[in-house]
Amino acid sequence: MVTNITNLGRSGLSDWLIQRISAVILAVYALFMVLYLLFHPGLDYATWSGLFSQTWMRVFSLLAFISIAAHAWVGLWTVSTDYLKQTGVRFAFQAVVMLAIFVFLVWGVQVLWGA
Amino acid sequence: MSTLQVSIYRYNPETDSAPYMQEFQLDTQGRDIMVLNALEMIKQQDSSMAYRRSCREGVCGSDGMNMNGKNGLACITPLSEVVKDNKLVLRPLPGLPVIRDLVVDMGVFYKQYESIQPYLQNDTNPPATERLQSPEERDKLDGLYECILCACCSTACPSFWWNPDKFVGPAGLLQAYRFLADSRDTATSERLARLEDPFSLFRCRGIMNCVAVCPKGLNPTRAIGKIREMLLSNAT
Ligand code: SF4
Ligand code: SF4
Ligand code: FES
Numbered sequence: 001m002v003t004n005i006t007n008l009g010r011s012g013l014s015d016w017l018i019q020r021i022s023a024v025i026l027a028v029y030a031l032f033m034v035l036y037l038l039f040h041p042g043l044d045y046a047t048w049s050g051l052f053s054q055t056w057m058r059v060f061s062l063l064a065f066i067s068i069a070a071h072a073w074v075g076l077w078t079v080s081t082d083y084l085k086q087t088g089v090r091f092a093f094q095a096v097v098m099l100a101i102f103v104f105l106v107w108g109v110q111v112l113w114g115a
Numbered sequence: 116m117s118t119l120q121v122s123i124y125r126y127n128p129e130t131d132s133a134p135y136m137q138e139f140q141l142d143t144q145g146r147d148i149m150v151l152n153a154l155e156m157i158k159q160q161d162s163s164m165a166y167r168r169s170c171r172e173g174v175c176g177s178d179g180m181n182m183n184g185k186n187g188l189a190c191i192t193p194l195s196e197v198v199k200d201n202k203l204v205l206r207p208l209p210g211l212p213v214i215r216d217l218v219v220d221m222g223v224f225y226k227q228y229e230s231i232q233p234y235l236q237n238d239t240n241p242p243a244t245e246r247l248q249s250p251e252e253r254d255k256l257d258g259l260y261e262c263i264l265c266a267c268c269s270t271a272c273p274s275f276w277w278n279p280d281k282f283v284g285p286a287g288l289l290q291a292y293r294f295l296a297d298s299r300d301t302a303t304s305e306r307l308a309r310l311e312d313p314f315s316l317f318r319c320r321g322i323m324n325c326v327a328v329c330p331k332g333l334n335p336t337r338a339i340g341k342i343r344e345m346l347l348s349n350a351t
Binding site for chain 2: 011012013015016017078081082083
C-alpha cells in the first residue's frame with residue numbers, strides 16, 4: 001500500500017469523502033448567501049452584523065470555513081503530488097499552504113466571534 | 116490526393132542523441148487501409164523503423180500507438196478514421212519510456228497490473244468438479260474480462276502520466292474490478308484494502324480519457340466508480 005503522511009485522512013477514501021461533503025456544505029452556504037443578498041437589496045451594516053451576531057449563523061459560517069480549509073488542503077495536496085516532483089519543493093509548497101489555511105481559519109474565528 | 120503524408124516519431128538510443136520526426140510519402144492508391152498496413156508499406160521504404168505487431172486483428176494488443184493525437188490499435192484503425200488534411204502523425208504511446216521508435220517499455224504498466232493480483236483467489240475447498248456461477252453472476256464479468264492490455268487507456272490518462280508508480284491506472288483498475296465482481300473470488304476485502312490509499316485508485320479524476328480511447332469499447336471509469344462504491348459501503 002502506498003502511504004503518504006502529508007495527506008489529510010491518510011486514506012484516499014476519507015479524502016474523497018471529505019471533498020464531497022465539504023463541497024455540499026460550501027454549495028449550501030454560497031446559495032444561502034446569494035439568496036440573502038437578493039432578499040436584502042438595501043443591506044445596511046446593522047442588518048448584516050445582526051445576521052452574524054446570531055449563534056446559528058456563526059456556527060454555519062464556521063462550518064463553511066472549516067469546509068473550505070479541508071477542501072483546499074485535500075485539493076492542493078493532490079495538485080502538489082501530481083505536479084511537484086521534487087520532494088523539497090513539494091514539501092515547501094505544502095507547508096506554505098498549511099500555514100495559510102491555518103492563519104485564515106484562526107482569523108475567520110476571530111472575525112466571527114470578535115466584533 | 117492519394118499520396119499520404121506520414122510523419123513518424125523516430126528514436127534509436129544507440130545512434131540518436133534526441134528523438135525526431137521523419138517524413139514519409141505513401142501512395143495508398145486511394146484505398147482505405149488500416150494504419151498498420153500503412154506502417155508496413157513504410158517499413159518497405161525504411162527497414163530500420165521499429166514497431167510492435169502480431170495478430171493484426173485487434174486481439175493481441177501489441178500495436179497500441181498514438182495516431183494523430185489519439186491512442187488506438189493501428190491494425191483496426193482505418194486511415195479514414197484518423198487522417199486529417201492528408202496527414203498522419205504516428206507517435207509511441209505517451210508517458211512510457213521509449214525503447215526505440217514506436218516501441219515503448221511497458222514495465223510500469225505491467226507492474227500495476229501485477230499489483231492488483233489478476234488471478235482468482237478462493238480460500239474454500241475446491242469442489243469435485245468446477246466452481247459454478249449462475250448466468251447472472253457470469254454476466255457481471257461482461258465488459259471487464261475482454262481487456263487485451265494494450266495500454267491505450269492508461270497511457271491516455273493524465274493521472275497515470277504524473278504517478279505511474281503509484282496510480283494503478285484504468286487498465287489495472289478495470290481488472291481489479293473484474294476480480295472484485297467475480298462471485299468465485301473470496302479475497303474481496305484484501306483487494307479493497309490495497310486500493311484504499313490516496314493514490315492507487317483515488318488518483319482517478321474521472322476525466323474519461325480511458326473510455327474515449329479503449330479499442331474494445333470498455334469503460335474503466337465505470338469500474339472505478341463501482342470499486343469506490345464498494346470501498347464506501349465497506350467503510351460505513
Ligand atoms: S477516468 Fe480516471 S482512469 Fe480514466 S482517464 Fe480519467 S483519470 Fe484516468
Ligand atoms: S481497458 Fe481497453 S484500452 Fe485499456 S488496456 Fe484494456 S483493452 Fe486496452
Ligand atoms: S496487431 Fe494485435 S492488436 Fe493490433
